[in-house]
Amino acid sequence: MVSITEALERIHANVKAAGTEILPIESAVGYVSAEHLHARFDLPRFDNSAMDGYAVTMADAGGIIASQPTIFAGDESDVKVRPGYGVKIMTGAVMPKGADAVIPVENTIETAEGISLPDTIKRGAHIRKKGEDITKGERILSAGETITAYALTQLASQGITHVRVFQKPRVTVFATGHELRMHYEPIEAHQIYNSNAPMFIARSLELGCDARFTGATADTMESIKAHIAAALDADLIITSGGVSVGDADFTKEAFAELGMETLFSKVDIKPGKPTSVGRIGKTWVVNLPGNPSAAAVNFEIFARSIINRLHGMQAPYIAPIVTLCAESKKIKPGKYSVLMGRFDGEGFEILEKQGPGMVSPLKEADGLIIVTPKVECLEKGQRVRMIPLRCNQTAESAVELFTSV
Numbered sequence: 266m267v268s269i270t271e272a273l274e275r276i277h278a279n280v281k282a283a284g285t286e287i288l289p290i291e292s293a294v295g296y297v298s299a300e301h302l303h304a305r306f307d308l309p310r311f312d313n314s315a316m317d318g319y320a321v322t323m324a325d326a327g328g329i330i331a332s333q334p335t336i337f338a339g340d341e342s343d344v345k346v347r348p349g350y351g352v353k354i355m356t357g358a359v360m361p362k363g364a365d366a367v368i369p370v371e372n373t374i375e376t377a378e379g380i381s382l383p384d385t386i387k388r389g390a391h392i393r394k395k396g397e398d399i400t401k402g403e404r405i406l407s408a409g410e411t412i413t414a415y416a417l418t419q420l421a422s423q424g425i426t427h428v429r430v431f432q433k434p435r436v437t438v439f440a441t442g443h444e445l446r447m448h449y450e451p452i453e454a455h456q457i458y459n460s461n462a463p464m465f466i467a468r469s470l471e472l473g474c475d476a477r478f479t480g481a482t483a484d485t486m487e488s489i490k491a492h493i494a495a496a497l498d499a500d501l502i503i504t505s506g507g508v509s510v511g512d513a514d515f516t517k518e519a520f521a522e523l524g525m526e527t528l529f530s531k532v533d534i535k536p537g538k539p540t541s542v543g544r545i546g547k548t549w550v551v552n553l554p555g556n557p558s559a560a561a562v563n564f565e566i567f568a569r570s571i572i573n574r575l576h577g578m579q580a581p582y583i584a585p586i587v588t589l590c591a592e593s594k595k596i597k598p599g600k601y602s603v604l605m606g607r608f609d610g611e612g613f614e615i616l617e618k619q620g621p622g623m624v625s626p627l628k629e630a631d632g633l634i635i636v637t638p639k640v641e642c643l644e645k646g647q648r649v650r651m652i653p654l655r656c657n658q659t660a661e662s663a664v665e666l667f668t669s670v
Contacts, residue, residue, distance in 0.1 A: 268533050276542065276574065282297075283432045285432060287429050294413065295473050297576045306401050316356055318372070319373060325348055326386040328381075329381050342359065368390070409578055435499045437477055439504060440461070440505075472569060472657060490522065497545060501571060528541075538554075554621070558619060583660075585651055601636070603633050605619050607631050652666065
């Protein structure tokens, strides 16, 4: 059995990114860049006006100027500014030669003699300087950086049309357990529906993977091995159940017979001790417990870490939110225990109703905390480290995950 920390260290030391592909930037949102990209030119490309107003010299402060023809954004103009003669200019237009500043229209007065200017003119006022936003050669996207809609603004501003990205991790899920039925099948009184497989598929999709479900196995070695063999084109296989010590729990044995190298097979965590991770060739395997809540919290800690690495993220480590415990709560000590709860932006409220086999807490929870074995009580107002479930918050290096005394 390994500690949570050791399990995560092994994952981050061994899991590498999937392959790469080239995509149009509009199709690359949510992908992770596989290359550094640099600015092709300065932005702005030229000094330009930040306001609709008048381009003037400092010598005309407090005076009256004659206005020369207006320069609009996109115009090419050879008009020059000299004392006594300003230029009316629109936002985004190229600054004319000789101008020291732009005076907004609302700060001027139109008179019969011309345009009256304020007594004080500050050099460079309301002028966007060439390169003040982005400098030519500056890195605008790093390898390992997730591409967002706002990152696209920088790429588009440089005329970049395509980007090399890491491929989405391919995740395959199949169900095991003769007592389980899929949610689209008839059910007998002694059977239960498999909620884990749909959960893993949906959560993998939320985390930016291509996910597929290949069906349910029979509780035989042959059936499980056939499903595994058919899934070995995936980057990650996720299963649940069949990893404990029951007579019909063949899953772990089936993976072993197909040559799985085990990274770890038990974790010092409650719930979810029998969680195991390994690899067959280039395909990673996560065997999670059959109990829904136990499976979910271990997915969030271990499978999510694998997925982050497969994405090629430069910041693949889970990063908790440090917040306050909303209410005092007694804890059974002795284990590294996971507790789910609600987060309202100010505090973390531990759910009263939660257990390894429950499904209802999963919908209610915004996050989870991991308490160390010595914790017997969490006090109201105590700092806790919450792993969020509504977003994939990450860091470039390992961050403390545990809430302790």
